[in-house]
Amino acid sequence: MNLETLKAMLKKKEDRKAEIGEKSKASEDVIELRSLNSEMDKVNEDITELRSIIDGLSKKREEIPRDDGAVQEKRSTPEGQLKPVSTFNIGQPTNTDEKRAEKLEKMYEKRGSDLKSKRAVTFDIEEIPELRAVSIGGGTLITEKKYSNTLNPKFSEVSSLVDLVNGIPLMGGESYTKGFEVSSGEGDYTAEDGEYKDADPAYGYVTIGKAKITAYAEMTDESMKLPNINYQSSVAKSIGEALRKKITKQIIVGAGGANAINGIFNAPSNVIPENTDIEISEIDADTLDKIVFGYGGDEEVEGGAYLTLNKQDLAAFAAVRATDGKKLYKIRKNGNTGTISSDDSFEIPFIINSACAPLSSDSTPVDRYCMAYGMVKAYEMPIFSQVSVEESRDYKFKSGQIAYRGSVWAGGNVAMHKGFVRVKKVIAT
Structure with missing residues (x-):
């Protein structure tokens, strides 16, 4: 790495620590504070460990004498790379940095x-690639993006919405209750x-239960x-x-209730409230403007909200023309996210999520929710367990495939009053 x-x-x-x-x-909340304190301790350990490894990699070359009296250059490790396991000074005194790195490598080796010995193992959440919404624990030190220089990556199948919502680590918990303010009181004239x-201000609550999310995968026995x-x-x-792919869609369309x-x-x-839904027949x-002005309270036009929509609807925004025939909306993208703007309107960030039905498609029925606009941190996703993984070589022994199954307990719900507005497709009038 x-x-x-x-x-x-x-x-x-460091961002997570802040x-x-x-x-x-x-x-x-006492339970939440305990969980946060526990996570903070782990994050501090990881920061110290990473800083030590970075310092070691940043050392300049040293010069040592050769047997013939000449001088040659020596590097403790090639710049920008970790030491292979075999280069550790076995049997020699090691410094603290080497001991930390060796400890990690032993853990991953085991x-x-x-x-391979068919024993179940547990991964810290952060070791699951880019599961940022629940970034707790450590261990991404040796996670690689790819494992062969002949294997071309596929297109992304995971919406980055899961990276932006408010993840709450609650290891071992059963449920999570979140309070929110509905409205503040208002004074009046009095004799x-x-x-x-x-x-008196009004308050509301949501209780978020846990759901078991599982994934099954196969790899060739060459692995x-x-x-x-x-x-x-x-x-x-x-x-x-696989787990991320399921979770990020459920943030949009999850049915709720038991185990969901x-x-x-x-x-x-x-x-x-349903009376806050925005009804739109076509993208024009x-x-x-309808979406932006339809969100938030009566006293402000809110900023910082995201529009979550289907890729087809993003294309429909791009296809809208002004009276002079030029594109009305400007789309700036960065993979799964970007901004939609107009010279005479707003600029808002968007997130593509295929779980959203395309409003612009004739096959999408009326009264179907198609988009969501709001503060992504208003959606809270407690994670109640680490990821447990087991391996089996029995199911597809004949075809030389190794099977894996993994599971995690998680929950999710909107935890802010009117934190989102939903866009519903209606018949044009």
Whole structure:
């Protein structure tokens, strides 16, 4: 793993540390505070460990004498790379950095060996590639993006919505209750000897239960030839991507109830009242204005909200023309996200999510929710367990496939009053 990747990992850890600090200041829930404190301890350990490894990789070349009296250059490790396991000074005094790196490598080596021996293993959530919404624990040190220089990557199948919602680590928990403010009171005129006007604020609550999300994957038995460290990383990537793919869609369309995540489109009415839904028949010059002005309270035009929509509807925005025939909406993209803007309107960020039905498609029925606009942090997703993975070579022994199954307990719901508005397709009038 190169130096830049390690520095990026360190920044993520430091950003998470700051985020935990802010959450701790705002939280009044004892269970949540305990969980946050536990996570903070782990993050601090990971930061110290990464800084030590980065410092070691940043050392300059040293010069040592050769047997013939000449001088040759020596590097403790090629710049931007980790030491291979075989280069550690076995039997020689090691410094603290080497001991930490050796400890990690032993842990990953054992996990890969356990998988090959058909023993169940547990991955910290953060080891599952890019599961940022639940970034707790450590161990991304040796996770690789690909494992062969002849294997071309596929197109992304995971919406980055899962990376932006508010992940709450609650290891071992059963449910999570979140309170939110519905409205504040308002004063009124009162006679000199009259009673004061009641101005109590109104509050609401949502309870988020846990759901078991599972994934099954197969890899060729050739993967057994990988070193144990790379082998366990490959398993984590395969299972983790499958879990992410399911979760990010459920954030939108999850049915809620027993053993199911509550999606934005099915949020309880006390969180998203149905009378706040925006009804649109087609995407035209006024669509973006209707969505932006239809969100939030009566006193402000809110900023910082995201529009989650289908890729087909993004194309429909791009196809809208102004009266002079020029494109009305400007689409700036960065993979799964970007911005929609107009010279005479707003610029708002968007997220593509295929779970959203395309409003612009004739096959999408009326009264179907198609988009969601709001503060993505208003959606809270508690994670109640680490990812457990098991391996079997019995099911597809004949075809030389190794089977894996993984599971995680998670939940989700909107936890802010009117945190989103939903866009519903209606018949044109």
